Amino acid sequence: MREIPVLEVKDLRTVFLTDAGPVRAVDGVSFTVMPGETLGIVGESGSGKSVTALSLLRLLEEPARIVGGSIRFQGRDLLAMDQEALRALRGDRISMVFQDPMTGLNPVVRILRQLTEHMVAHGRATPAEAKSRAISLLGRMGITAPERSAARFPHEFSGGMRQRVMLGIGFANDPALLIADEPTTALDVTIQAQILDLLRRLNGEFGTAIVLISHDLGVIADVCRRVAVMYAGEVVEEAGTAAVLADPRHPYAWALVNAVPRIGTPLGTDRRLVAIEGAPPDPLALPAGCRFAPRCPFRIARCETEHPPLAEVAPGRLARCWVTQAGEVLPKAGVAGFVGTARIPVATQPILSVRGLEKRFPLPRESLLAPRRVVHAVNGIDLDVARGETLGVVGESGCGKSTLARLITRIHAPSAGSIVFDGQEIGQASAAEIRPLRRRLQMVFQDPYASLNPRMRVGDILAEPLIAHGLIGRGAAARERVTELLATVGLNPAWATRCPHEFSGGQRQRISIARALALQPDMILADEPISALDVNIQAQILNLMLDLQQRMGLTYLFIAHDLAVVRHLCDRVAVLYLGKVMELAPSAELFARPLHPYSSVLISAVPGRAGRILLQGEPPSTLAKPTGCPFRGRCPIARPICETPPPLVEHAPGCFAACHFPGEFAPPPSP
Incomplete structure (x- = not known):
């Protein structure tokens, strides 16, 4: 007897009715998902992935409209159902996990109620049974102390924990189909690995079919056996994931x-x-x-x-x-990426030296008599960055990466330590002394939309720092320099009259880079500049950064959670944990032979690698300054001696590690 598909989509067409005409967001998409199967949908922004997912559950409202095709769930026609029948399916037999868990969770409702309301509303359990199952689900999702955690609000959880709660809600009623829309976007590599491992395990335990939407092929490869590649509203390739990765x-x-x-x-x-x-x-x-x-x-x-x-x-x-x-074969994947000119040689003289850098943030008192609490964000960092070098900084959220960048650019004043930029001490310099240096030390922020003034035109945004520093006057000179800057980052100079909201994410990031370049700096600190960007836009930004470094001799401090990108772009890498450097080494050496267990865990968590080492839990609270080795509470080889803080010692030429047992714990080789 032929098995009935869980989901069967044929010639699905969804349009947005606009004044300019119908926008064909999904144009003839077809695919089938069998019970227990995992299907990935991949493509860049605007390809129709999320609209397809929302169409499956009929969650789109006017001006969106499904104008053709069919959607059948376990043989039932979803497009023919009334709203009451759809409500009975949503959250019960079909669940959806959205990209941003903070907007998917109700901020004023405790976690327990958000988990139980679906079970009670669909008649799957009594309130008492639902409470017991909710706490059990939180435990299965890897949340520690589930009884205590269930009483908290979403804002008290980290991004990874909130995503686990969303998955718990999704699996609460043992659905036949789970639709996950970018569930790991912008998460740390270790948290991403935990979420993907959880999806695979739940797929095996519950037998739930999964449709996973992502722009990251590595994420798709980790979970899905089959993949559908979308472009401009239609499926352009569908096959086994391994086949597409090896031979698209x-x-x-x-x-x-x-x-x-x-x-x-x-x-x-x-x-x-x-x-x-x-x-x-x-x-x-x-x-x-x-x-x-x-x-x-x-x-x-x-x-x-x-x-x-x-x-x-x-x-x-x-x-x-x-x-x-017609039978033609495309060039083998993975061999066409290295073209162009050689990299500039890295100078030995450091342009930036950081010694004993610390930053503490005092928190408001909870009551008049309560002791003042302090966040220990950076706890004694030593770094040198050579002129013309790209230094990568990696680590989980809360490890101090962004705070380090803000200290170097003196957005924050350090609590202790020194910062020497091109021979000048700037750690304790006044605002007046710092101002001339801002021309030479620029920053590109993670979210270009938040860092660009939405009310200003791009031309004014780029001209503003030039005028503020007295380099050019207003008028023709400013317009000429803006035209030059836009051309440098590969944007049409005619777009100078547009506002930031009229650009895509990748284009906005190019504008942020152009603004950083406006003052012709010596060094740029890039804080997660490619986070949450499509892989194609990511490649464009990375190529742009490399081209600019070749042409202008720029020095980069590059912060990211994507280790494959860091290995690809950076000359050396610093691994941070709880505000301290755990390892510092040349990129090739660190990824081939990591010395610190934390580095090994991070490298093993990269999607697509075999023998993943799952790091349980999350970093401890930064309200207490770490004693001993900061990583010892989660380290797979921790021993009593680790209660004594290990110094950052050179174990091989240029390879430093703060570990009593360097090189003892290594990741499995990459496939």
Whole structure:
């Protein structure tokens, strides 16, 4: 007897009715998910991934409208159901986990009630039974002290813990289908690894079919056996995940695979990645031929005029490409990323020296007689950055990465220690003494939308620092410099009259980089500049940073949680934990032979690696200054001697580690 699919989508078409005409956000998407199967949907922003997910549950409102196709769940037609029947399915047989858990959870309702209300509302349990099951679910999701945690509010949890709560709500009623929309975006690599491991385990335990939406192919590879690649509202390739990663059959999938740095790929002298230039087509005026043709390096004449169908190019493999349907083979994935010129040599003289740097943030008193609490954000960091070098800084949230960058740029004043920039002590310098140095020391922030004034035009944003420092006057000189800056970062100079909201995330990040470059700095501190960006936009930004370094001799301090990107871009890497440096080494050495157990755990957690070492729990509270080795409470090889703080010692040329047992605990080799 033929098994009934959990989900069967055929020729789904969703449009947004606008004054300019209908926007075809989802245009003829079809796929099937069997019981217990895991399907990944991948593509860049605007490809239709999230609209597809929302269409499946009919969560879209006007002006969005499903205008064609069918959606069948366990044989039942979802498009023919009334609202009452849909409500009975949502949160019960079909669950959804949204990208941002803070907006998905009610901020004024305790966690316990948010977990139990679905079970009680769908008649799955009495209130007493629901409470018992909710606490059990929190424990299974890896949340420590579930009874105490259930009484808390969402803001008292970290991002990783909130996502675990969302997964607990999703699995509360043993659904047949879970739709997870970017559940690990912008999470630390260790928390991401825990969430992905949890998804795989719950898929095995509950037999729940999972549709996982992501722009990260590594995340998809970790969880999903099959993947559908979307571009411009349609599926352009569908096949087994391993097959797509090893041998993509659509040029867009090929570009996505090549745009991702890999831990196991040998590093060359140049680190440029394959990036798809240009932008997706206007959904109001889609091209007559292949929608990817204007950006495709393999296009032929037929691609310009005829729209290709999604056809079989190999057993079990579908691709929407005239080239591969004709039997052509695309170049092997992973070999086309290294092109261009060699990197500039790194100078030995440091442009920045940090010694004994500390930062403490006092908190308001909880009551008049309560003792004052202090957050120990940075606890004695020593670093040197050579002129022309790229130093990567990695670690979990709360380890002090962003605070370190803000101390170096003197957004924060250090509580102790020294900061010497190009021979000048700036740690305790006054605001007047710091102001001239701001020209030479610039910062690119993680969220470009929050760091750009939404009421100012881009031209004014870029001209403002130049005028403030008296480098140019207003008028033609300012406009000329703005045009030059926009061209430098690959943006159309005519866009200077636009406001930030009129740009994509990647374009806004380019504007942030242009603003940092405006004053021709010697050093740029980039705080998570590619976090939550699509892999293609990420590749463009990384290539831009490399090009600018070659042309202008820039020095970077690059903060990120994506270790593959850090290995690819950076000359050396500093690993931080609870405000201290655990390891400092050349990039190639650290990833090949990490000396500190924490470095080994971080490297093993990179998606796609075999033999993952799951780090349980989260870093301890920063309200108490760490004693001994800060990592000993979570370290797999901790011993009594670890109660004595280990110094940061050089164990090999240029390789420093703060560990009593350096190199004893190593990650498994990369596949």
